[in-house]
Amino acid sequence: MADTNELIMPSSSHIALLPSSGMGHLTPFLRLAHLLASCNVKVTFITPEPTVSLAESQILSHFFSAFPQICQEKLHLLPLDNFSASSEDDPFYHHIEVIRQSSRLLSSLLCSVSPPLSALVTDMSLTAAVVPITEALKIPNFIFFTSSAKMLTLFVSFHTLAGSKANANSYEMDYIKIPTLEPIPRSWIPPSLLQDTNNLLKTYIIENGKSMTKSDGILVNTLESIEQSSLLALNGGKVIEGLPLVTAIGLLPPLYFEDHQPLAWLDDQPAGSVVYVSFGSRTAITREQLRELGNGLVGSGCGFVWVVKDKKVDREDGKELVNVIGDELMERVKEKGMVVKHWVNQESILKHPAVGGFLSHCGWNSVTEAMWHGVHVLAWPQHGDQKINADLVERIGLGTWEKSWSWGGGEIVMREQIAEKIKEVMGNKLLRSQAMRIREEARNGIELGRGSKKGLTELIKMLKKERS
CATH class of the missing domain: 3.40.50.2000 (Glycogen Phosphorylase B;)
Structure with missing residues (x-):
């Protein structure tokens, strides 16, 4: 610093x-x-x-x-x-x-x-x-x-x-x-x-x-x-x-102690080609929505790192990944992405040059980390303060918020909608440049x-x- x-x-x-x-x-x-x-x-x-x-x-x-x-x-x-x-x-x-x-x-x-x-x-x-x-x-x-x-x-x-x-x-x-x-x-x-x-x-x-x-x-x-x-x-x-x-x-x-080697799979991906998908440390999503999300990621054609969370508390999250998303989807995701079912160092992933977008619940830490690393956001709020944060993300040009998508376990968002929105956001050069502008503003502010x-x-x- x-x-x-x-x-x-x-x-x-x-x-x-x-x-x-x-x-x-x-x-x-x-x-x-x-x-x-x-x-x-x-x-x-x-x-x-x-x-x-x-x-x-x-x-x-x-x-x-x-x-x-x-x-x-x-x-x-x-x-x-x-x-x-x-x-x-x-x-x-x-x-x-x-x-x-x-x-x-x-x-x-x-x-x-x-x-x-x-x-x-x-x-x-x-x-x-x-x-x-x-x-x-x-x-x-x-x-x-x-x-x-x-x-x-x-x-x-x-x-x-x-x-x-x-x-x-x-x-x-x-x-x-x-x-x-x-x-x-x-x-x-x-x-x-x-x-x-x-x-x-x-x-x-x-x-x-x-x-x-x-x-x-x-x-x-x-x-x-x-x-x-x-x-x-x-x-x-x-x-x-x-x-x-x-x-x-x-x-x-x-x-600096947070900044360790991220997932090695990212090193082999083209710059800006990967969408990082995480809904935070305490948001558990239903099995049905997880499978629609996984199929939507595959259908988008983009590379992805997807953090799957089945329980709110990680001590209780003992199910194997294949039991959560199913054998068929497990095989499909291997073709384009990487799925993990444990806590990851988000900072290390967001700073990786391969990461070009962030599908996020818009918890405040995730929003500030996206600002710091200049990664544009597709907001999908789930609970708490996250819709207010998602509105700020959109207002400052850090990302976009699909307001028709439900929160808190409401109506299931289908794979086709997810795939289309991810393709749209990952291909948006304006969002990418605005995110980088916010990154420079945050870091220059310290200097x-x-x-x-x-x-x-x-x-x-x-x-x-x-x-x-």
Whole structure:
């Protein structure tokens, strides 16, 4: 990354980081930890144990081996009390609840580290549980929001939109209106948030959104240039009153220990000819849709690397690949592509010159990694914040979003549609050039003192202010 000499902090600065459940939350925390450590900050990384996935355990092991200067403290999770899981709740939500209920152990942990902490950076999903603890200890608490600034506008204001009579009309119609920003269609919002009754996701967003006003600042892994309107609205007091400063600290660069040899098959493929297909670390797709997708990839005529996920949690994903996609499709995919059924290093694949497109669910990490490597995206959102992210992908010219394709296990998208859309996107030279423009903007931003370098400077200023 760029020279960080001007960002050096006093050696007494000590920041702890507390991530939440899942690779989507862990990965940006690891990158931020390394960025801070490179600026002479003593970093303590708190790891909730056990993790919910094998991928998290493995990357943590690699991380602490690669960066021994970063201290690890383990938050040993307690047995879960008074938790009633419903059919919609997945293991990751369950694990977040375990971390939240175990957060009462944080007080002694935070007081025991040396030297005393300058600040704690807390995952967005743990805000309501952790902020009261750091308030009592008089430790500044910065929230790391691991999605886009646009999603943050909904996250922090949702409790007012859902509960205010003044917003009842927009809440019940086809859109949700956030002050000074374009309305968000209801179809982009997870259905569970719009139900009359409470559920785990809705409760989390309401509680954590309210509590963010009590934090000392909010950090977002994004570029000011692509989310200027959302950032201005958040920091102008237009979205919600009392919100602390929201700082864009992206794009966070990948870490060198993540950059290992990708799949050797890619080395034999022509430049820009391969589409990479992945729906993230926690999206399980139905067997029927997987087989339509596989046949669509074959029918597109493009080379592909396809990451198949049959279960949300990799510890439970024991089925052989052939049992998931079938013998016939298994033979067909060998002709044009490569299929894997395990966690892969996405950064290494996206940076490979053979990769020319990305069929993605538009999880925020995947979007930022596509920006960093200049790979254009065919968006197929599946749940959560992903439709809001897909809209941003299309707006900035990073890719295209086929809005007629269902999400969350709805109507099956047929192989012919998939094949046609992949051919169209892979042959689109304009999308490719726009993706490369965004790549240069992201990387030049670091070199020129914008992007993550500017955001880190702002964070360090805030920390110095808190210490004075």
